[in-house]
Amino acid sequence: MFIKTKSNKKVMIEITKINCPTCSSNKIRKYGIQKSKQQKQRYQCKECEKIFLLHPNNKSYPEGIILNSISYCNLGYTQKEVSKLIAKKFKINIPQKTISNWINEFKEVCPYSRLRNEAKQQFKPENIIDQYEFLHNNLNYKYQIHNFKLNYLTNNNEKLERIKTYLEKIPTKEFPHHIFKPIVQQGWKGCNPFRQGISN
Numbered sequence: 001m002f003i004k005t006k007s008n009k010k011v012m013i014e015i016t017k018i019n020c021p022t023c024s025s026n027k028i029r030k031y032g033i034q035k036s037k038q039q040k041q042r043y044q045c046k047e048c049e050k051i052f053l054l055h056p057n058n059k060s061y062p063e064g065i066i067l068n069s070i071s072y073c074n075l076g077y078t079q080k081e082v083s084k085l086i087a088k089k090f091k092i093n094i095p096q097k098t099i100s101n102w103i104n105e106f107k108e109v110c111p112y113s114r115l116r117n118e119a120k121q122q123f124k125p126e127n128i129i130d131q132y133e134f135l136h137n138n139l140n141y142k143y144q145i146h147n148f149k150l151n152y153l154t155n156n157n158e159k160l161e162r163i164k165t166y167l168e169k170i171p172t173k174e175f176p177h178h179i180f181k182p183i184v185q186q187g188w189k190g191c192n193p194f195r196q197g198i199s200n
Contacts, residue, residue, distance in 0.1 A: 020045035021052055021097060024104050061098075065090055066106075069099050074112055076125040079103075112149075119148040132171045143170060 018028045023045060031044035031051055044051045065086060072082040079096045086094050107113050119128060132143045145167060154160040169175045 018043060018054060019101050019105055020048060020050055021101065022050040023048045024101055061092075061094070065092065065094065066102050069094065069102055070106060070110060072125075073099070073103055074110065074116055075128055076116065076120040076123065081125075115148070115152065118152075122151070123148055130171070134177075136177075145171075 019026050020028065025045050025047040027046040028043050029046060031042045034040040034042050034053065040053050042051055042053060068089065069082050069086055072085050073079065077085065079099045082099055083094050083096050086092065086099075103113070128146065128148055130145045130147060134141055134143060150164055150167065154164040
C-alpha cells in the first residue's frame with residue numbers, strides 16, 4: 001500500500017506490521033509454529049506475554065477496508081460507529097480492537113489525527129466535509145471542501161481568508177459558472193451544480 005506524504009512522495013506502508021491484538025504493543029517475538037496443515041507462525045507480545053497468530057484462521061482485511069476505517073475515524077466517528085459503518089458498506093464485521101490497532105499503526109502517516117478532537121468539537125462527522133457535483137462541458141466532476149481544515153488553515157490569515165471566500169462561493173450561484181460555457185453549436189445546456197451529501 002502506498003500513502004502520499006506532505007511532499008507528495010509515495011511511501012510504501014507494510015499492512016502486515018505486527019502489533020499485539022491485546023495491548024497494541026509492537027514489541028513482538030516469534031513463538032514457534034502452530035502444528036496444523038498450514039504451519040502458521042505464532043507470536044508472543046513482550047509486554048503482556050499474549051500469544052497470538054498474525055492472522056487467525058488465515059483472516060486478513062483488504063486495504064480498502066483499512067483505509068475506510070481510518071478515514072471514518074478521522075471524520076469524527078467513534079470506533080464503535082466505524083465498525084457499524086464498515087459492516088454496512090462492506091458486509092463484514094470488524095472488531096473494535098482491530099480498528100484501534102489500525103489507528104495506532106498508521107498514526108505516523110496520518111498527521112490529521114492530532115487535530116481530530118478539535119475538529120469533533122466544531123463539526124459533526126456528517127458535516128465536516130461538503131461534497132458537490134458539477135456538470136461543466138458535459139463532464140461531471142466532484143468538488144469537496146473539508147470545512148475544519150479550511151477554517152484551521154485560513155484562521156487569522158487575511159490572504160488565505162480570500163481563498164476561503166472564493167472556495168466557499170464555488171458551489172453557489174454567486175460563482176461565475178458561465179465561464180465554463182463552450183460554443184452554442186456543441187449543444188451545451190449550461191452548468192447544473194447540485195449539492196450531494198457524503199455517501200457511506
